[in-house]
Amino acid sequence: MPERSPRKDAARNRAAVLAAADTLFARCEHPENVTMADIAAAAGVGKGTLFRAFGDRTGLIRALYEARLEPLRTSVEEGPPPLGPATTPLRRVLALLDAVLCFKLDNRHLALALEQAGADSPYRTEHYERWHALLRDLLDRVPGLAGTGSADFTAHALLAATRADLVAHLAGEKGLPRDEMRARLAEFAGRTLCADTSPERLGHERTDG
Numbered sequence: 001m002p003e004r005s006p007r008k009d010a011a012r013n014r015a016a017v018l019a020a021a022d023t024l025f026a027r028c029e030h031p032e033n034v035t036m037a038d039i040a041a042a043a044g045v046g047k048g049t050l051f052r053a054f055g056d057r058t059g060l061i062r063a064l065y066e067a068r069l070e071p072l073r074t075s076v077e078e079g080p081p082p083l084g085p086a087t088t089p090l091r092r093v094l095a096l097l098d099a100v101l102c103f104k105l106d107n108r109h110l111a112l113a114l115e116q117a118g119a120d121s122p123y124r125t126e127h128y129e130r131w132h133a134l135l136r137d138l139l140d141r142v143p144g145l146a147g148t149g150s151a152d153f154t155a156h157a158l159l160a161a162t163r164a165d166l167v168a169h170l171a172g173e174k175g176l177p178r179d180e181m182r183a184r185l186a187e188f189a190g191r192t193l194c195a196d197t198s199p200e201r202l203g204h205e206r207t208d209g
Contacts, residue, residue: 097162101167123156
């Protein structure tokens, strides 16, 4: 019987670790309760395997977060409207904020774990910088904001409304329903941008844009 390739073993172990971590974070009450030892045991590997593959707990969380985020990134980069690049700026801003909020709701404990991991600022993570840059560029093309120099700050302010700790607080402690949270975010974004975000107006923008 031929020996298994070390590379195949590493890939199998990585997949098992990410699947185990995904399950543990989805089921946990508090993300800080999920330890590297818990993940190793659930994946059926030694702790040394985790540290060799991911460096530390933060590295593992970041790798899992990026894997979960990949479908959304693909939709934003090459998908159809309203997230894809063929969408008018205002409609795409609102769709992107809604998608980020839904992602945080669906991956609440994982997102919270990443924001709390280590001493890193959540504003310096790759995914935050990516969303901020996209929002900033879109906002700089929205009528009323274009050329004002406020797009950078406005992008930060809008993304602040989707922070994982806020989402967890509103969905958990406050019991705010998902649909209501989405509606309030859209309303807040509309007021911030001084824009009519009604479906009728957005449909008109799509036709005219």
